[in-house]
Amino acid sequence: MTVSTRPSDDGSEMTIRVTGRFDFNVHRDLRQAYEGAGRRYSNYVIDLANTSYMDSSALGMLLQLRAYAGNSAQSVKIVNASPSLLQILKVANFDKLMTIESREAS
Amino acid sequence: MTPDRGFEQASTGTAIAGRRARMLVVEDNPVDQRHLVALLEAAGYEVVTAGNGVEAVARYREAQPDVVLMDMCMPVMGGCEATRIIKAEAGEGSVSVIFLTGMDDDVSFLAAMDAGADDCLAKPFNPERLRVKLVRQLRQLELYRTIQREREDLRRYQMQQEEDLELARHIHERLARSEWLDMPNVRRAVLPLQVANGDIILGALGPRGGQVFLLADVTGHGLGAATCAMIACDVFHSMVKKGFRISQIAAQLNTRLRGALPTGRFLAACLLEIYPEGRVLEIWNGGVPDAYVLDATGTLKASAHSRHVPLGVLEDDQFDGQTQVLDIVGGDRIIVYSDGIIEAANAEGEVFGSARLLACLSADPARPGTEAVAAAIARFLAGAPQTDDMSLLEILCVPSPEQCAAAASPRPSVTPVPMEWRLRLELGADALRNVDPLPLLLHAICDVQQLGDRREDIYLILAELYSNALEHGLLGLSSQLKSFPDGFAQYYAERDARLGALRDGRLVFDIRQAPPGEGGALHVRLEQSGAGFDLDEVQEQRTLSDGYFGRGVRLVRSVCRSLEYSEGGRIVEAVYDWTGCSAPTHDRSSRRDSDGPVPALNVGNQRRSIPSILS
Numbered sequence: 001m002t003v004s005t006r007p008s009d010d011g012s013e014m015t016i017r018v019t020g021r022f023d024f025n026v027h028r029d030l031r032q033a034y035e036g037a038g039r040r041y042s043n044y045v046i047d048l049a050n051t052s053y054m055d056s057s058a059l060g061m062l063l064q065l066r067a068y069a070g071n072s073a074q075s076v077k078i079v080n081a082s083p084s085l086l087q088i089l090k091v092a093n094f095d096k097l098m099t100i101e102s103r104e105a106s
Numbered sequence: 107m108t109p110d111r112g113f114e115q116a117s118t119g120t121a122i123a124g125r126r127a128r129m130l131v132v133e134d135n136p137v138d139q140r141h142l143v144a145l146l147e148a149a150g151y152e153v154v155t156a157g158n159g160v161e162a163v164a165r166y167r168e169a170q171p172d173v174v175l176m177d178m179c180m181p182v183m184g185g186c187e188a189t190r191i192i193k194a195e196a197g198e199g200s201v202s203v204i205f206l207t208g209m210d211d212d213v214s215f216l217a218a219m220d221a222g223a224d225d226c227l228a229k230p231f232n233p234e235r236l237r238v239k240l241v242r243q244l245r246q247l248e249l250y251r252t253i254q255r256e257r258e259d260l261r262r263y264q265m266q267q268e269e270d271l272e273l274a275r276h277i278h279e280r281l282a283r284s285e286w287l288d289m290p291n292v293r294r295a296v297l298p299l300q301v302a303n304g305d306i307i308l309g310a311l312g313p314r315g316g317q318v319f320l321l322a323d324v325t326g327h328g329l330g331a332a333t334c335a336m337i338a339c340d341v342f343h344s345m346v347k348k349g350f351r352i353s354q355i356a357a358q359l360n361t362r363l364r365g366a367l368p369t370g371r372f373l374a375a376c377l378l379e380i381y382p383e384g385r386v387l388e389i390w391n392g393g394v395p396d397a398y399v400l401d402a403t404g405t406l407k408a409s410a411h412s413r414h415v416p417l418g419v420l421e422d423d424q425f426d427g428q429t430q431v432l433d434i435v436g437g438d439r440i441i442v443y444s445d446g447i448i449e450a451a452n453a454e455g456e457v458f459g460s461a462r463l464l465a466c467l468s469a470d471p472a473r474p475g476t477e478a479v480a481a482a483i484a485r486f487l488a489g490a491p492q493t494d495d496m497s498l499l500e501i502l503c504v505p506s507p508e509q510c511a512a513a514a515s516p517r518p519s520v521t522p523v524p525m526e527w528r529l530r531l532e533l534g535a536d537a538l539r540n541v542d543p544l545p546l547l548l549h550a551i552c553d554v555q556q557l558g559d560r561r562e563d564i565y566l567i568l569a570e571l572y573s574n575a576l577e578h579g580l581l582g583l584s585s586q587l588k589s590f591p592d593g594f595a596q597y598y599a600e601r602d603a604r605l606g607a608l609r610d611g612r613l614v615f616d617i618r619q620a621p622p623g624e625g626g627a628l629h630v631r632l633e634q635s636g637a638g639f640d641l642d643e644v645q646e647q648r649t650l651s652d653g654y655f656g657r658g659v660r661l662v663r664s665v666c667r668s669l670e671y672s673e674g675g676r677i678v679e680a681v682y683d684w685t686g687c688s689a690p691t692h693d694r695s696s697r698r699d700s701d702g703p704v705p706a707l708n709v710g711n712q713r714r715s716i717p718s719i720l721s
Contacts, residue, residue, distance in 0.1 A: 056323075
């Protein structure tokens with residue numbers, strides 16, 4: 001499964017993991033993952049540990065998730081991004097829109 | 107013979123495509139024929155009959171049955187030959203043939219299959235078996251027809267898509283036409299993916315002769331991309347023409363794109379302006395790779411990385427129009443490009459990267475960068491497919507920009523008639539910090555008095571007087587900074603800082619058309635509440651140094667009938683004659699060396715949008 005989800009133990013946030021290529025093919029599954037969860041969480045975490053590639057449509061999907069989650073920088077957190085993915089997020093200055101943690105950070 | 111019960115009760119499988127399935131019974135023995143017909147009709151099928159192969163073919167053509175029950179041995183023409191003919195005429199999957207053979211042996215079976223039969227049944231047969239086979243054949247036919255229909259739908263859909271794509275490409279191409287011929291120092295390389303390149307590269311001349319550019323990376327290639335392109339081109343060209351700064355253009359693009367595009371769509375873009383005197387480069391970069399400035403030897407001397415979120419995402423109050431200002435000199439090259447170039451990957455999965463890009467630009471500074479990069483990429487890819495649009499803009503900085511010949515607008519055959527009007531604009535400190543009054547004033551003057559073709563002169567006058575009043579009068583800046591190597595960047599940084607801190611101050615524009623009898627003359631008066639400045643001292647400073655700044659006032663004097671400072675420099679009044687000349691008196695093309703600080707207005711964090719005159 002390219003997109004998998006895991007709610008946190010206390011139910012306040014949902015972690016979504018994208019495996020492999022994060023491109024336009026992921027769109028429907030990703031939307032289904034957060035819209036079809038039955039409820040809105042206060043925070044969403046996107047785990048890029050197993051993401052090999054991200055393009056501008058992926059950035060677009062992150063914006064959509066952010067809008068769904070309440071449009072603030074705290075609504076979406078991105079974790080475990082590899083250096084190359086971090087670079088993509090950096091050039092687009094997405095750290096101004098959402099919280100971004102690199103792989104080294106705990 | 108009574109129809110068997112089992113057969114009768116099978117009510118399923120008798121319909122196809124919403125109607126009763128049609129059977130063709132081909133049987134030379136009349137008893138057998140009647141038996142079969144009765145069986146089939148009782149089951150609910152429509153039945154037609156034939157007594158031999160020839161009749162079978164004729165009946166097939168007339169009745170277009172779904173299934174043919176074919177006897178093997180018949181006079182005149184046998185079942186195998188009839189089957190061959192029917193199958194040849196019928197399209198794939200439009201009719202099934204079930205052979206009813208007299209003998210249950212391999213030879214017959216193989217002969218039937220060879221002839222094109224879909225199935226076989228040996229006589230005498232169990233009606234139940236026939237029923238099952240019929241149902242199966244009908245199901246297969248139905249399936250085939252569904253596939254055909256879906257294939258047709260898909261084909262139609264694809265054609266529609268291609269048409270839309272073609273339209274998008276057409277729109278894109280028409281819009282992206284810029285006045286490149288007026289800018290001989292600019293080179294572009296565009297490597298399209300498929301037919302149309304989704305990237306946008308635009309260039310235009312501002313009213314003061316500055317060059318303004320936009321390089322943008324559009325996501326996708328279809329109508330979404332064309333929409334982005336349409337908005338971007340429209341906004342860019344109209345605003346540059348009106349004298350807006352890149353900070354304001356970026357803000358407006360952001361607003362318009364956010365309004366037009368769905369969430370998730372955005373435009374990564376880089377806006378650049380080279381000021382008319384050719385010494386300053388201003389950049390706004392939101393989402394595009396680092397823009398480079400290389401000197402004449404090919405060494406990287408400055409770069410401007412992306413500091414902003416791409417256009418179309420942020421709300422107006424969060425948008426940041428802050429620009430970077432870099433010093434440039436004649437011989438420098440500015441390189442801006444889309445990420446397709448550095449992310450181009452070869453068969454080994456390696457990417458071209460910025461290191462390689464810089465190396466190839468530096469290797470032979472005399473060689474056009476666009477050529478060098480295109481060649482290097484082709485070599486690097488070595489046949490691997492191109493997966494993204496690749497665009498590169500290369501601007502050669504010229505010491506005395508020939509591009510200052512602004513795009514010629516047709517001279518009206520009739521000179522406008524002077525009308526009586528007066529315009530007063532008073533700006534307090536808040537307004538001075540947040541608003542750029544020049545495009546507004548220029549628009550109003552040109553619109554009311556129909557002076558569009560005098561736009562450059564009028565803008566020059568307004569801009570020079572305004573920048574002197576603001577910078578020397580209200581902000582207390584000294585032009586001397588500009589004579590140092592990094593001077594311009596520092597000067598504008600200082601200007602920004604002081605402007606941001608401005609709390610008191612007032613500037614009043616008082617512009618009127620001269621009273622009737624004076625001919626067509628524009629009176630521009632500017633009054634500022636700051637410290638007066640000694641114009642003579644300022645002018646002397648300017649003449650002494652090698653002076654890229656400071657000739658502005660002289661230029662304005664050359665264009666105006668008169669220019670007078672009073673009250674210690676707090677008030678200035680210029681009178682500009684616009685009748686009686688068929689060309690702007692401000693003839694840039696004859697200038698030999700760089701012109702004065704045709705005022706560079708770095709308004710930095712311009713937040714106010716000026717809606718009405720942008721259409």
